[in-house]
Amino acid sequence: ARKRFEDRIVCVTGVGKGIGHDLILELLQEKAFVIGVSRTQEDLDKLRQIIDQRVQLQQAHAQSDQKDSQDKKEGDEDENEEDEQETEKKNEKGNENAEIKTTLNTNPSYRLICADLSVRKDVETVVQECIAAKVDMLVNNAGVAGVSKFLDTKYEDLRRVHSVNFEAAFLLSQGIAKYWVENKIKGSIVNISSSASLRVLDEHTAYCTSKFALDGLTKCMALELGCHGIRVNSVHPTVVLTPMGISVWQNNSKKGNALLELIPMHRFVETQEVIKAVMFLLSDESSMITGALLPIDGGLSL
Ligand code: NDP
Structure with missing residues (x-):
């Protein structure tokens, strides 16, 4: 295994399922110390079991x-x-x-935190935990979908989606970046945005606007933090068949097939294709790249 993350402390949000779940395993494989955050304790218990089994296998x-x-x-x-x-x-x-x-x-390098990132107090606790662990990389991955027509979108739903997809990313990034600036740490942030911020989708007002806001945050942070050696980038996948992708796209095959027609490569994204891009942008391999919005969409946004 490569060791791009040896001696690096990486915080990843939304590790209970989907992209975040597989990303944390890859980072551990490359020797990172990982702080994983998610909402459902049951998911974290299962993840802990998987990690411990892997450690036992490696020991054997x-x-x-x-x-x-x-x-x-x-x-x-x-x-x-x-x-x-x-x-x-x-x-x-x-x-x-x-x-x-x-x-x-024999020394598993991870810490899992159960927190609801739509609750400000929880986000602040995560920031404190990250600082205590001397974090030097952050992946804002936790996200929720919201499907409804613009005219039917309730304000409460808009707030729910924005609180996780955008506000939590803002609060976490700001809290951690302050610590980096004060301690002269050249940190790296990757935001998991979406192809939905590069090409809007029907029935996705709350989701698309939350990712637009996240992209604005990526650019503003890249502009102001570059002088401190801190890099901020984002990735923009089209559909990935995680629990979120399945619930929105595969469970509605008519909608899914219509989207596939629009993607020049006529397929959805594999989780590993997202993870490879995230690890590249997070690591020193992309040391002069900041403020980049990287589509992973088979050409959908062209
Ligand atoms: P999943 O729904 O499969 O997993 C998301 C994870 O984030 C879950 O573990 C979930 O926990 C956690 N999470 C959600 N809300 C909170 C919260 N308030 N506090 C803490 N943890 C939370 O989603 P994906 O893996 O598919 O998505 C990951 C990211 O990728 C998201 O930002 C999404 O917008 C983005 N993305 C996904 C695409 C797709 O097609 N799948 C396409 C483009 C972008 P719990 O289940 O307990 O709520």
């Missing part, structure tokens, strides 16, 4: 590597003295490596 691999290395050492004892000395040196090194691997893998 490390132990088997260690055993192979010991077996090799014993087998080599029959060889001549000169070879023996040489082999022993190599095995000592192998055992050392196995030891380090085991130590790292």
